[in-house]
Amino acid sequence: MTNNLSDYKDLKILIIDNDSTNSNFVEQLLKNEGYQKIKSVLNVREAPQTYLDYNPDLVLLDLEIPHEHCLAIFEQLQAINTKSILPTILMMEADDTHCKCEALNLGIQHVIEKPINHNILLATIRNMLRLTDSYNKTQSLLSSHMQKTEEKLIESLLLSIKLLGQETERHIQRVSEIVYILAMGLNIDEASARSYAKASQLHDIGKTHIPAEILKKPTRLDVDEWTIMKQHTLLGEQILNSFQGQTIHIASIIARTHHENWDGTGYPCRLSKNRIHIAGRLPAIADVFDALLMKRPYKDAWKLETAIDYIKTESGKKFDPAIVNVFVNQLEKIIALYN
Structure with a gap:
């Protein structure tokens, strides 16, 4: 032979x-x-x-x-x-x-x-x-090629978000880093933690289709404007569903669910508890925490201690209690992101 x-x-x-x-x-x-x-x-x-x-x-x-x-x-x-x-x-x-x-x-x-x-x-x-x-x-070569193609696509999508402003760029980076810290604290495997972190950078991709006068309004939004703003979750899902890729798929879940609340009072679908994908529950905390610490046209930045207390207070209401516990336990790492 x-x-x-x-x-x-x-x-x-x-x-x-x-x-x-x-x-x-x-x-x-x-x-x-x-x-x-x-x-x-x-x-x-x-x-x-x-x-x-x-x-x-x-x-x-x-x-x-x-x-x-x-x-x-x-x-x-x-x-x-x-x-x-x-x-x-x-x-x-x-x-x-x-x-x-x-x-x-x-x-x-x-x-x-x-x-x-x-x-x-x-x-x-x-x-x-x-x-x-x-x-x-x-299959290995094809998978590698698809991964590189997906990475280039994500870079392009991120660029469109970053055009919304320099502070937006810093926000999505910090959200991504906090998501990774929280995922690892939950003992999620390394590959999935990195995937959730990467995908979470696209959580607000839907805002690229929200009118600038609403996004940059210097005062609080009225009822009609807020209704339009909330559409960014579904718009984000639609944008990402037009592409293929494992991380893109996770990002579409995050885009749709990162404003759902643990108690079912969130939007767009009023999902509750474990009906909200873990990929959406992680950036829910990261997004809010970072947003509280940011100065916006309609509000001043919150003090660190006040923002931390808010996250704790919303455990079991707005946020998954298990993830809030991890947030508290990992505060040293999270706070270090802001130094």
Whole structure:
């Protein structure tokens, strides 16, 4: 053979076989070829959870049970598979043409008939792994390209917000930093915390479609003007929903929900408690706290202690109590942003 399975030793194989003799033989066959990442499951009921935990690149399915049950197991794996394909090789009796057609129609890529020719099995596995490896690398490149494209899009959208004023630029940066501190304080994983922080910079993107005379009005807004101003949440969601990307999607949720209140008195949808996405609950506090400390045409900047007391007072009313607790515990880091 020109290629050896060791060329793909970083890829993982899951063997689902309720016959331990067969399973051990195939596993040893692969190890002899240099492949190292192999896992076997004998109890078919454990197959779905094992698949989720192991996240294999290739599945070898060989079950001494009626073919309809065997195919049902494959369908269970398909239902929980998060990848666009589920590379699978089915080993079955040679005289069951109906089962072979069913298997191929379901999406099983290769069917090998018994008695198994070891060279054919190894060659088929090698070809499947080569394709899987190529697919994974292509997906990785595509994901990297999409991420770079999304980052450029976010930069462009941020530029449109920053045109609203220099203080707006500083505001969105501080909101982003506070969101990150709060997310980490809630023990949200690092990647999600950074994603929420990045997305929160676009929380007021809808204000780019609000008339300037309302945005820059030196006195408090009247009822009609306030009705228009509140539309920036829905406008922001509409703007962001016209684009694609994981961070953009989170930003659209934030744009719509960052003015919802924990007690259901907010806008635009009067959502309450956990019906408000955590991505919206985090910047809700950050946005208000920073806005209180800013001088506006219609108000003076609040003193730091007064702004902190306000956040505490609104726990369970305007804000998620759990996030307020984190806010209080992380005050030293938050206050440092203003030094």
